[in-house]
Amino acid sequence: MSAAAPLLRIERLVKRYAGLTVTDDVSLDIVEGELHAIIGPNGAGKTTLIAQLAGQLAPDGGHIHFAGRDIAADSPPQRARAGIARSFQITSIFPSFSAEANVALAVQGRRRHSFRFWRAADRDPALVEPARRLLAEVGLDGRMATLARTLSHGEHRLLELAIALAQEPKLLLLDEPMAGLGSEESKGLVRFLRTLKGRYTIILVEHDMDAVFALADRISVLSAGRIIATGRPDDIRRDPAVRSAYLGDDMPAVEA
């Protein structure tokens, strides 16, 4: 791996909820351009970690450095501007907008401000064109004018992703993008995520192990709030601590 400074440095992060330590002294470096998966049993604290990276939750201790800056005090809008985009495990879109308007809104978010009161937003090609391109890229080009709340679950997950991509982030936080997808849809999404590799730095939280092992450059395993292993996929597969944390359930078999 290169010796350049990491894009994201998580340093001894701590988060406590009502007596429980949900994030327990987590340290991790994310290298620019890598796709880093975070896996772990349910309740390990994966979504809490993402929420702290995204600025939704304030950590109780530790530091988060992004592109050399300590972003601990940054609000979610400030983190978006700094180049961090997030997709949500439970679909979080704008239901009363069309699919196209959903993505256009995210494109609009890149502008310095939106205090413009005269020109119709849905007629602005600088917003609409990129939105259409992105929707086509994720495979929603037939559904652009459809009201977001009427889309299917699979389409929601694609829209969810398109909104995050529209932010043109440096760092993508993907929180279980395959949640609730059937096997064909999952495979399609994996194919698409593969096209993102190298173009973005990605932190991928996922339960779908086939996807994780197909996509990840490195994997970190979170268990009870602590990282118990970090390394390349093959090393993680073989790690006994990881196997015991998962009780052998989800891990694909070790290759001979």
Added chain:
Amino acid sequence: MVDRREWLLIVVLAGLALAVPLLGDTFYIKFATRVAIYGMAALAVDILLGYAGLVSFGHAAFYGVGAYAAGLLINAGVVSGFVVLPVAVIAAALVALVIGALSLRTTGLYFIMITLAFAQMLYYVAQSLRAYGGTDGFALNGRMTLGGVIKVTDATSFYYLCLAFLALVVFLCARFLKAEFGVVLRGARDNAVRIEAIGFPAYRYRLVAFVISGAVAGLAGALMANLNLYVAPPGMLNWEVSGELLVMVIFGAAGTLLGPIVGAVVFLFFADILSSLTEHWMILFGPILLLRVLFVKDGLYALLQKAIAR
């Protein structure tokens, strides 16, 4: 946003509005003027309710401030409408800025209660101003003038002036609600978490919407002061007025621009007709409102929209 068939509906409604003076009776013209002014105030409430997703139970504050500002200026000798109206609007906007800055730090029930509380505070303050009549308020020395170019002294001219302002407000609101600002506002209503995640600090946009809404309500108040040639806390600053504006929005259809105006027609119609039947018309109105809330899903304008879509 507005398709051809809805344009037809709008044209018909506009035509009816313009034709009112043909009825000849000043009573109807004054009634229609009240409708136009309340419609504007209800529209102000709907900007927040239907588009920003904020329930303000305190718009009487901005309406009343606009009215008082107009009354005080006119009685102080400043009768030019070109000064009175902008000052009233700015005064209301400033009050909205202060109240909004505080209230928007909260959400849900807190927000509703706080807007109600601040408006009530202004009611008590106005009541305590002995110099301006206290609870009884004061009469205006006369109506504002518009440089002699536009005549406003008779009922019909003033009605058309109010109608013109209403049309202007509707037009401007239609524009900014479709513009980048409006899109963010509606996005914040749809999903407060995601709007921040994609880079928008929702508080700022809501505050600007709150100020715009207050300014429109202030304009309505200033026009009403000119219509009645009277300003007093009860009827302008009391909390029931805030409630009535919300009722107008709901009766008409929230989330539309013309809905609140239609709602104002319905509400004032009810009030006038019912009150001519019995002094105790409120005993009918209360349950009507309750039944509307519990059992009827759409406001009247929404029903009209659905009817013409077939």
Added chain:
Amino acid sequence: MTTPILLEQGFNGLQLGMILFLMAVGVTLVFGIMDTINLSHGSLLMFGGYFIVGAVELTGSYGAGLVLALFATALLSVIVEILVMRPLYRRGHLDQVLATFGLILFFNELAVMIWGRAPLYLNVPGFLDGPIDLFGVAYPAYRFAITAVAAAVGVGLYLLIGRTRIGMLIRAGADKRVVVEMMGVNITRLYTLIFALGGVLAGLAGIMIVPLVSVQPAMGDPILITTLVVVIIGGIGSIRGALVGALMVGVLDTFGRILFPVYFGTGTGSALANMTIYILMAAVLLWRPRGLFPATAG
């Protein structure tokens, strides 16, 4: 400002605070547990006032009248809960605001139709007429009794919510409706109980203040708005917050009305006096947007 006057005003502030506390309990419990706003809570205060006047006239005795009036208020609260509040629990806040607003309009007009627009009066019950000595100040026994009764209610609530099974259910209901239901408790009846409890306390407040301010249509509505200020300051869902908020509002309002006109003259002074509690509310909001003791976390 002499000490006896300050003391007397202090007692008055305390008394006002305790009345607001009685009102605030119902509001904050219904907010905190059912996430519902009931603007017509002030109407229950008003009816409490009308009921005591009518009941005393009917029975000729304050004691019997008191019992009758409390019972009538409880009955009215239950009826309102079943007919109006139940469909509203599931609805959004806007619907709740509008529906209960309609209820206020109905109730106020009903009061006018039954009792007329003019205020009705009630004498202080005989055994409480006259002053008592309170720290050297001759203070009306009746006002002291109001404060004492409300304080006793406060203690009773503390015991009820802290020490009984019902109290535990009330506390649990705020957080975990599902858990309460799984325990086999009928949540519908629990809500009715909570609402009726708040309603009776509002009625009690109305009953107690009639000899001081008389009773007239719509009298409860401004008091309800002040109660909202109390709940915002104290924090939604918290009885402790309701007490602290009520006392702060009661004392500050009373002293504000006395002191501001002294220092700022009758014009500015009385305007400022009216703003006191709202400025307090604004200050609390800046520091703690969810009130001083909000019941639910985060």
